[in-house]
Amino acid sequence: MKTVVLKFGGTSVGSIDRIKKVCTIIASYKKKRNRVVVISSAMSGVTNELVNKSKLISNSFNDAEYDTLLSTGEQASCALIAGRLIHNGYKARSWMSWQIPIITDGPYSCARINKVVVKNLKNYLKNGGIPIITGFQGINSEYRLTTIGRSGSDATAIMLAKFIKADECIIYTDVDGVYTTDPRQYKNARKIKKIFYDEMLEMASLGSKVMQPTSVQDAKLNNIDIQVKSSFVSKPGTLITDSKKAFSDQIITGISSTKNDAKITIEGVKDRPGVAACIFKPLSNNLINVDMVVQNISLNGKETDLTFTIKSEDLKKTEKLINKNKKISYKKLSFDKNVSKVSIIGVGMITTPGITYRMFKALASKKINIQVISTSEIKISVLVSAKNVKKAVAVLHKEFKLD
Ligand code: ASP
Ligand code: MG
Numbered sequence: 001m002k003t004v005v006l007k008f009g010g011t012s013v014g015s016i017d018r019i020k021k022v023c024t025i026i027a028s029y030k031k032k033r034n035r036v037v038v039i040s041s042a043m044s045g046v047t048n049e050l051v052n053k054s055k056l057i058s059n060s061f062n063d064a065e066y067d068t069l070l071s072t073g074e075q076a077s078c079a080l081i082a083g084r085l086i087h088n089g090y091k092a093r094s095w096m097s098w099q100i101p102i103i104t105d106g107p108y109s110c111a112r113i114n115k116v117v118v119k120n121l122k123n124y125l126k127n128g129g130i131p132i133i134t135g136f137q138g139i140n141s142e143y144r145l146t147t148i149g150r151s152g153s154d155a156t157a158i159m160l161a162k163f164i165k166a167d168e169c170i171i172y173t174d175v176d177g178v179y180t181t182d183p184r185q186y187k188n189a190r191k192i193k194k195i196f197y198d199e200m201l202e203m204a205s206l207g208s209k210v211m212q213p214t215s216v217q218d219a220k221l222n223n224i225d226i227q228v229k230s231s232f233v234s235k236p237g238t239l240i241t242d243s244k245k246a247f248s249d250q251i252i253t254g255i256s257s258t259k260n261d262a263k264i265t266i267e268g269v270k271d272r273p274g275v276a277a278c279i280f281k282p283l284s285n286n287l288i289n290v291d292m293v294v295q296n297i298s299l300n301g302k303e304t305d306l307t308f309t310i311k312s313e314d315l316k317k318t319e320k321l322i323n324k325n326k327k328i329s330y331k332k333l334s335f336d337k338n339v340s341k342v343s344i345i346g347v348g349m350i351t352t353p354g355i356t357y358r359m360f361k362a363l364a365s366k367k368i369n370i371q372v373i374s375t376s377e378i379k380i381s382v383l384v385s386a387k388n389v390k391k392a393v394a395v396l397h398k399e400f401k402l403d
Contacts, residue, residue, distance in 0.1 A: 002167040003035040003125065007135065007157035010044035011174040012231035013077045019043075022231060023084040025172065026130060030090065035125040037160055039135045040081055041153040042073025047136075063108040067137070067147045070109075071097070074134035074153070082132045092130040095121070097137045097145070102156070104138035104146045111146035112214075113138055113155065116163035125164075133160065154215035162222040169219075169226050170237075171211065176230035177238035178203065178210050180402040181255040186393055188403040192253060193236075196243040199253045202345045202379050216240065243347050251348035251355065252400035257389050258341045261291070262312040263371065266322070267305045268331030271298040276306065278327040286321060288314045292341065292374045292383060303331075307372060309383060312337050339371065340389045343381040344396055350377055362399040366391050 006026060013019050029036045041047075050069050054061040078094040085092035100121065104111035121131055135153025140146050148155055154171060161169035176191065178200065183189040195203070197220035204213040210228055219226050219240065229237035239246075269275055276295065283290060291309045298304035310318055315335060322333060349355045359380055363370060368391060372383035384392050397403055 001033060001035055003037065003164060004029055004168045004170060005037045005039065005157050005161040005164070005166045007039040007153055007169070007171045008041065008081075008231060009153065009171070009173045010041040010047070012172050013040055013042075013081065014044040016080075018231075019077070019080050020084060022172070023081060023088060025231060026081075026085065027088065027090065030130065036130050037121070037125070037164060037166065038081065038130060038132045039153055039157040039160060040074060040077045040132060041135050041151075043077050046073035046076070047150070064144050067108045067111075068145045070147050071134065071137040071145050074136055078132045078134050082130075085130055085132075090130055091128050092132060093124075095131045095133045097134050097156075098139045098143070100133065102133075102138035102159070104140055104148060106146075109147055110149045111138060111140065113148060113159040113218075116159055118163050121164060149212070149214060151212040152215075154212045155218050158215050158218045158222065158224050158226070161224045162218075166224075169224050171226055171228045172231040173210065173228060174230065174232060175210060175228075176233060176235050177228050178240070178254070180253070181393055181397060182257070185257075185390065186397065188394075188397060190402060192238050194239045194241060194246055194248060195253055196246070196248070196347050197240060198243070198378055199345050199347060200240050202343070202376075203254050203256055210238075211240075248348065250346060251352050252344045252346040252396075252402065253348070254345050255393055255396050255400075255402070256343050256345065257393055259386075260312045261309050261339050261341055261383070262315045263307060263309050263336040263339045263383060264315075264318060264322075265305060265307045265334045265336075266328075266330045266332075267334070268303045269306055269328060271302055271304040275328060278325070279306065279322070282321045282325055283310075283318060286317060288318055288321075292372045292381065294372050309339065309341070309372065338386040339383050340386045341381050341383050342389060342392045342396070343379050344400065345379045346400075347378050349380070356380055358399055359396060362395045363392060366395045368392050368395075 082092045082094040103115040105114050106112050135156040137147050178192045179189045181189045200216050226240040293308040296305045368388045370382045374381045
């Protein structure tokens, strides 16, 4: 008998009708004689409403009470799902994280699950019951409720799959899988059948918001395969798995692009040890994330130019920090808000030479200028003018046969 973990996101349980639909999905797994564990998010919009209420009470709302408040949304959706399953003649019950318990570590709002006590759950499953478990939360060593970061129900599902030793973990959401690039931006985007954890992490952090990145990290660490599927339409989804377990003949798996990047260039900075550290220290102290960095070789050995990218929302702050930084001198400071990063991602590039050349050649064929380049083992990113993003994604999508 297989054990499956099914997770339903906020839009999947967003209305009474949706909850009834979800219960037919759950029943279909039960009818196939699986042991079924369900994790649910709050109904969509509920958690945001709770956040807003806390702000109206206090602009420095107590951390522990904040988590207690935010975790209430899942209690309601789980009871509604369980209630419907019971109505339909199934054995089901809601299970709050503290009743299991799901034990977490770390600060409120971003705790991490480190243990799930599965003894009672296992007995219940053995007796044919369907546990409906609150996602996104747990308790800490002081028995206080904690939450594990927004969209955290994904991580709850993965940790349950790990501790209960599930055969499958299926994430039901409002999209039917992971795409080669954003299908709303590019109509030839295709659904990816199989993607590796590392690729998914790159895709997620680069803007494809299908799954919460920490949950993909958890899945990778614990070697849990994930199926991403839609609860709205019945179609095959995307499998997220380990590259050691599966084979793929695709060199490039996906292409992502960012919005809201900004480029900063500091011309004529002194070329001596410690200067870059002096520039970046105040940015790091102010939690400004620096992404791509390039420094020119200085021709005269005295001065150099430094270019880097940040999120546009940090631009004002960064400008101020550089202006008031007494430790550096430079000739000119310039900014460009209209830039975007386009990346090609794929574990296949580790073993295939010539990918960088093919990428640059394709961009050149469309007269797209590359401003900054950065690479990792499985990713090549270029910074281009924002007006060229669509063209760049299209030409790369074709070049790497993803259309
Ligand atoms: N309800 C929580 C949120 O909106 C957790 C989740 O949706 O996974 O962030
Ligand atoms: Mg959600």
